[in-house]
Amino acid sequence: MNLRTPIKRARGLGSAKHGSGVWLAERVSAAALVPLVIWFVYSLICYAGADYAVVREWFASPVTAVLMSLLVGLTAHHAANGMQVIFEDYLHVEWQKMLAIYLVKFIAYLLAAAGIFAVLRVSLGG
Numbered sequence: 001m002n003l004r005t006p007i008k009r010a011r012g013l014g015s016a017k018h019g020s021g022v023w024l025a026e027r028v029s030a031a032a033l034v035p036l037v038i039w040f041v042y043s044l045i046c047y048a049g050a051d052y053a054v055v056r057e058w059f060a061s062p063v064t065a066v067l068m069s070l071l072v073g074l075t076a077h078h079a080a081n082g083m084q085v086i087f088e089d090y091l092h093v094e095w096q097k098m099l100a101i102y103l104v105k106f107i108a109y110l111l112a113a114a115g116i117f118a119v120l121r122v123s124l125g126g
Helices: 006-011 019-046 052-059 062-090 094-123
Strands: none
Touching: 019 062, 052 062, 052 094, 062 094
């Protein structure tokens, strides 16, 4: 049984063959972010009102630095993937779509690198 329309068969167009990979990546990053966000909110509550020295001591823990870096990196990755799906769905001019996707990914990963650098700087005492 062929479910493609005659015009699709004539043009040879079909699935881009990458939609399920992006869908799965969004779900995996969302699932990974859930415990990280819960940990982050719990930490904010625990250290509310603490002075800089106490928070810096907390950041000096390798576990805290790794979890915070994961939170920053995964948040940027998840946001970039989400924006890519939006651009693919709503931008119909190919060069505009690609420009928007690459620009958003560049900005997201640049911000992630800056955030991870900041976490490492505070945690390593710089």
